[in-house]
Amino acid sequence: MRDVARRAVRAEIAAKAMELFLEQGFEETTVNQIAAVVGMSGRSLFRYFDTKEDMVIGGLVELGQDVAAALEDRPADEEPWSALRHALEVCVTSLEDDEVGLRRAKMLAETPSLRTAMLDKQLRWQRMLVPHVERRLRASGQPEAAKTAKAAQSLRARALVSAALGCLDVAATVWTEVGGGRPLTNLVDDAFAAVRS
Amino acid sequence: MRDVARRAVRAEIAAKAMELFLEQGFEETTVNQIAAVVGMSGRSLFRYFDTKEDMVIGGLVELGQDVAAALEDRPADEEPWSALRHALEVCVTSLEDDEVGLRRAKMLAETPSLRTAMLDKQLRWQRMLVPHVERRLRASGQPEAAKTAKAAQSLRARALVSAALGCLDVAATVWTEVGGGRPLTNLVDDAFAAVRS
DNA sequence: CCTAGCTTGTCACTCACTGACAATCGTGTC
DNA sequence: GACACGATTGTCAGTGAGTGACAAGCTAGG
Missing domain, CATH: 1.10.357.10 (Tetracycline Repressor, domain 2)
Structure with missing residues (x-):
């Protein structure tokens, strides 16, 4: 049941991150930018994804x-x-x-x-x-x-x-x-x- | 002729780096360690290799x-x-x-x-x-x-x-x-x- | 109410890698 | 021998990903 929430958050992050990536490029997007858009600290992003790349191909x-x-x-x-x-x-x-x-x-x-x-x-x-x-x-x-x-x-x-x-x-x-x-x-x-x- | 020297330096760096890698592992070896062994600044290492990985598979x-x-x-x-x-x-x-x-x-x-x-x-x-x-x-x-x-x-x-x-x-x-x-x-x-x- | 566990933010840190600038070295020229 | 030029290097400061530690907050159960 807590797993469901976690999965949903992952999907949300991945979606918002993909928007930024497609808009301005992958390497040109910093994790802090993503964190700002999602409304999380940069540190917490890495509690959902091991790497920045994982947000795309996770x-x-x-x-x-x-x-x-x-x-x-x-x-x-x-x-x-x-x-x-x-x-x-x-x-x-x-x-x-x-x-x-x-x-x-x-x-x-x-x-x-x-x-x-x-x-x-x-x-x-x-x-x-x-x-x-x-x-x-x-x-x-x-x-x-x-x-x-x-x-x-x-x-x-x-x-x-x-x-x-x-x-x-x-x-x-x-x-x-x-x-x-x-x-x-x-x-x-x-x-x-x-x-x- | 200057290319020869460059190639030789590359080989020297790669050899010394490989020693360290095999001894203590790749990820456990920092580029500064390699630089110290070779007798170069860390910055200069990256004038011979684009990445640390290149020292192995260059x-x-x-x-x-x-x-x-x-x-x-x-x-x-x-x-x-x-x-x-x-x-x-x-x-x-x-x-x-x-x-x-x-x-x-x-x-x-x-x-x-x-x-x-x-x-x-x-x-x-x-x-x-x-x-x-x-x-x-x-x-x-x-x-x-x-x-x-x-x-x-x-x-x-x-x-x-x-x-x-x-x-x-x-x-x-x-x-x-x-x-x-x-x-x-x-x-x-x-x-x-x-x-x- | 209060405790236990999980999630989060913050801070400080490591490390690969880069840009800029100044110092140095080797080489060819006059 | 003095000088100028290019290439190589060291130093320094900085970016950005990723990590560890700790404290604060939320949530659930007794």
Whole structure:
């Protein structure tokens, strides 16, 4: 119940901060400015967000959980690569539906510290998705063949997830470059197809 | 000629800094400590390196150029994915030959700010490699078929490079986790094979 | 009412990093 | 040898993110 309030405050801060960021740029906005707008002390802001970057990309952890859930829901006999592609569709729709999604994505691409923070989040996604893919590899693999060493399977799973997230990232980058002119879904499809080769 | 001196000073600073980093940790080492050991003012350090992280991963830009050169040297009719794999071998040997490579890689994996700086460098590599892969795609593609739009080809090239660098990263991570027990080359091979699927 | 816990503001601090200015050093010229 | 020029450096002051400590206030339960 207290968690609800906390979550609401976080959202409020993130929203007001995003306004300022889009208006005058991320690096040009100081945390004290945000604090003033929100009506809090600068110190208290850091009781809701670990870093300034988190105010922009903080919500992405939950989205990662959604992707993991979507991956879990895919049919068990589907190939990992295809399952990953379909699971990532929740990101695509999330990006396309958000009205400020494009502007935010642009800022994200142009601001170095935000870009790296974003890559950091992708790493967390990777850790969340890898176990599912490992399970999939174990299931779809030759069951009687001496299972390749666990470590090797983990490596394969990580490589797949890393490649898939890389495809999403590349597609999103191109998407912002063309100003949202082409549907993101198609771009992701192309990227996935290119890697499968 | 003055450039030589500058390069030598950079190397000297990086070496002494690395000693301190490995000894007491990256975040626990302040730039003023480094300055004291090197015999410079803290201000001057930043005339040789843009950031503290650059003292660790500054030399990686040149390595990226080596990879690009290696990619250029691969036979023109080789598939892009295979060419990328072989080109990245220069990274593998560079990592395996370096005696402190493993310890540095471990520190790199454990220190968040270094990890993100590393991902940043990978982005630069990506931009360096993409043009070569684009050329390769244009060459190996169906020449008479209406060329897919340039943007689409760029997307495919970026996806391939991103996936390849992701494989290298994953392999290097596993490599540090097993303490260098398995040859890095094999790990990279496995990762590349897993994605080609 | 009063106590216990949580949230907040304030203050002081660290540290990476930057701009400005003056001092210094090396080099080439007359 | 004196001089001027450019590049490198030290010093100083400052910004801005982020942290620790402490005290004040709000809220809930006995």
